[in-house]
Amino acid sequence: MAIGFIGTGSMGSMLVESLIDAQAVEQNDIVVINRSVAKSEALKNAFPKVTIAFTLEELVKKCTWLFICVKPKDMPNLFKELAPLVDTDQLAISITSPVSIADLDLALPCKSCRAIPSILNRARSGSMLLSFGEKCSPKDRDSLTQFISSISKPLHIEEQITRVSSDIVSCGPAFFSYLAQRFIEGAVSQTAITEEEATELTTSMLIGLGKLLEQEHYTLPTLQKRVCVPGGITGVGIEVLEQMVGSGFNELFKQTQKKYLDEKEKLTVEFSYK
Incomplete structure (x- = not known):
């Protein structure tokens, strides 16, 4: 089965x-297209x-599954081009969140779903978020879930x-990397350690932390209590973090949700061309 990446x-x-x-797939079963040919x-x-x-048209004729990996703002016009080309047996897979499953189902005559990846999938780790449209059969759901489980933990x-x-x-790795x-x-600022030394120690610590949680030796709260x-000294540091972070993450999710709703509202208007 050929798989397309737009x-x-x-x-x-x-x-x-x-x-x-x-x-999970052979190279010769993948077809790609990009506005900038250099990236392809x-x-x-x-x-x-x-x-x-x-x-x-060339890509759609060759592929059964179509991964749609373009920016949300480009999707309405892309779907206008795709709609006459796809048939009901094909599956369109959007990787972006602001376009709802309902809009996907209305915009295209084929089956549609959403699969939101994480950069962690590059290490065959982390989750991928799945949501399926009404036209997807149980077989479609099972097939895609099994397919992406090769690089992630599927979460419906x-x-x-x-x-x-x-x-x-998806955004969490960037937040925690920051x-x-x-x-x-x-x-580095407050001690004699070099940036290279601090980076190596921090990277090693984060990898070890992930393994502790993955192997279920501790939960996040029990790990804090144990250390x-x-x-x-750790307690002094936690007190500083409590003062610095405060309700910062509340504001983070408030602002990302606002941005999402603004984008979704604009896209819903653009998808209403039908």
Whole structure:
């Protein structure tokens, strides 16, 4: 079965790389198209048997599944082009959150679903968020779930928690990478440690933390209790973090939800052309 990728930017190329490395799909079963041909060619340089399509019609004719990896603002016009080309047996898979499943089902005559990836999938780890349209059969659901389980933990979610789930799964690595970088900068600023040394120690610590949680030795609260001895150095640091962070994450989710709702409202208007 041939699989198409419309858009080979950051996430589109990551999915192709991850799926090929996991041997979930053969290179010669992948067809890609991108507005910038250079990005598709860079992917083909890494995986020579991947096919580059130069028109949507060419890609759609060859593929059963169509991963749609373009920016939300580009999707309404893309769907206008796709609608006359796809048939009811094909499956369109959007990787972005602001376009609802209902809008996907209305915009295209084929079956549709959403699969929101995480950069963690590149390490065949983390989750991928799945939501299916009404035209998808149980077989469609099972087939895609099994397919993406080669690079992630599939999680089926409802529409109303799409944004917050994406914030945690997809945006979370960037949020926590930012915090880790500031952690490193603080250590370098206040002590004699070098940035290279602090980065190596922090990276090792984060990998170990992930393994502790994955192997279920501790939960997040029990891990804090185990390390934080009353009156000790860790406790002093936790007090500082409590003062600094406060309700900061409340505001983070408030602002990401607002941005999501604004984008979704604009896209719903654009999709109303039908």
